[in-house]
Amino acid sequence: MSNDDINARRREQVELNMLTVAAVAGWYIDTYLDKKSCRDSALSGAAYVNELLIGHLERFRQVCRMERPIFMKLCNVIRSKNLLCDTRDITLEEQLIMFLFTIGHNAVNRQVQERFQHSGETISRHFNGVLQAILSLSTQYIRDPSINVPIEIANDTRFYPFFKDCIGAIDGTHIPVFVESHKQAPYRNRHGLLSQNIMAACTFDLKFIHIQAGWEGSASDAIVLRAAEKDGFKVPRGKYYLVDAGYGNTPNYIAPYRGVRYHLREFARGSIGPQDAKELFNLRHSSLRNAIERVFGVIKNRFPILKNTSSHSFDTVTDEDINEPDDDYNTDERRREGNRMREAIANAMCDEYSIHTRRLRDRHGH
Template sequence: MENVKTLKGNETGLGWDPIKGTVVAHEWWNEKFKTTTYAVDIICSYYLSYIHKEPCMDSFHTGLVWLQEIMRGNERRCVNLFRMDKDTLIKLCLDLECHYKLKCSKKMTILEKDCIGAIDGTHVSACVQEENLIRFIGRKGVPTQNIMAACSFDMQFTFVMAGWEGTAHDGRLFQYAINKQNLNFPKPPPGKYYVVDAGYQQMEGYLAPYKGTRYHLPDFQRGGRPRGLKEIFNRWHSSLRCCIERTFGVWKARWKILRTMPPYSFYVQRDIVVVSMALHNYIRRKALADPAFERLDKSPNFIPPDIFRDVDDIQAEESSQESGALQMNALRDQIACSLMLANNDY
């Protein structure tokens, strides 16, 4: 402090106030402080304007996923962005595809605006008492818990029904889920649909592939491009439905407990499945950088390995006379024809 008292104001701009016991600033120092503050303001303004810019479009989706978000969202948002309503935008895209050879993505087309997600079943390890083993050992050869789930295209679960024995057929779980009101299954609104595999019946709101025709993506990778209208549709359908396989894969890879379930009560094992799916969704929404999701986002065709994945689908019986099935058959044919016209690469 003695050193401060001896400072000369005309050299440093500082002076000592013996009454207040503080260092006081003279006009020279005040002017220097104003200049420094002004410089800091300029630097901060430049940083916020050119280095750390706040995005105007705050949706975390991009590209086709963003377009799907627009098509499923509020009508006014579509008008504000494209200056036309949704129906007009769809007609424009189809006209450009059919008449002006605009090539749509091999993974998604504008017709997918009506698809709200995918449904499938999966298995995780189960630890049950010996008297229950027969009911839980299915095609996997080990005790498993059968689970039905629905997911969105951003790899979040939108519905789960867990706690079924490994021998239960996927179609049985599906019928139970959509008919049991207290489960609150998110049924598709009129005109919308889920994509499902051949193990589910074709019915209103649930679009299955053509049966007896090449379907899985590895089949096309090994056997070349799809041939004919049905194979073109099935490849498109498989590319769309693989979102749930990718979702199952990253979920199981994160939670190792699903591979070898400890000997908890089966109700606890069921709850572990549901809670881990809820945490999966939370991480997807909130994590700024998650290695598991980043790998999938960078590799659209990558499906994480699953030791409980089915090799062959057990195909459901066709109920072609049911009105809902006829409606979905017509939609399937319509999409197939559109893909046939729009994709000259096949």
């Protein structure tokens, strides 16, 4: 090959490199610098947010899924802790409202772009900024429960004194997720849908105590609970949580009797009351543990992003590190001790119920 041919090829390569650089530069300018080229609504994001902040309280609640006074308190907390601040173009209030709009309506990035008149990159950046700020507050607002007898138990003769050492309820719920195709298999739950299995513990006044996120939809509730314990979730000495039969019955987690009527609708059907100690225990266990089902229902209704597959990647949905827990959770001795506790509660409950029923019959002359 002659020197002229070599030089010609070098010139062609230089020209190709320049074209490549120009193309990348054009993409960068279009994506990150010229970000408002198609956002030309007269109602800017700032104007829309201002309308919400001074407008009707019900409109604010419908858009943000939060009461306005609570929203303002949240803004003050975030500012006071320097978790977020106003930027040149977007106030903290607008950042937070964009975040609430997204999770409250399961809105995709393009919908938020149109509503708030910002670029996709800006929306994404501020969404993640608010998400990290909210996560950093979780340790301050999600706290261990009191070891005192919960009011909901102390003031109800169905539960006291039988459940006096119970401090909350635990259950798992499945949240639809978007996962790359080559990673999907473990996330398919028993219904064939892609999800993550989230464990939550709550008090009986519907306050979250602990949330364990990130486990694949195929993971059992018991495995997620064991992972939560490994990550620091602890049950105070002498106390326990109510769980469903999928967790197993141990001194720290009291489950209902298997193969015995449990759900409230099963007792309501035909109006046949509990027939023995096990059925009575299950009925009252179900009535009390219903708190966790109620709190799941409330939060999913308020934030529909938890009910439908989100456009956000799984890495955004959870930042938990997933580690397989040790397999020493439900030893035979723990199960036997849990069974003894449950039987003692059920028998005491049944004795009291029999006395109460007998008194009612005597009072009415039956």
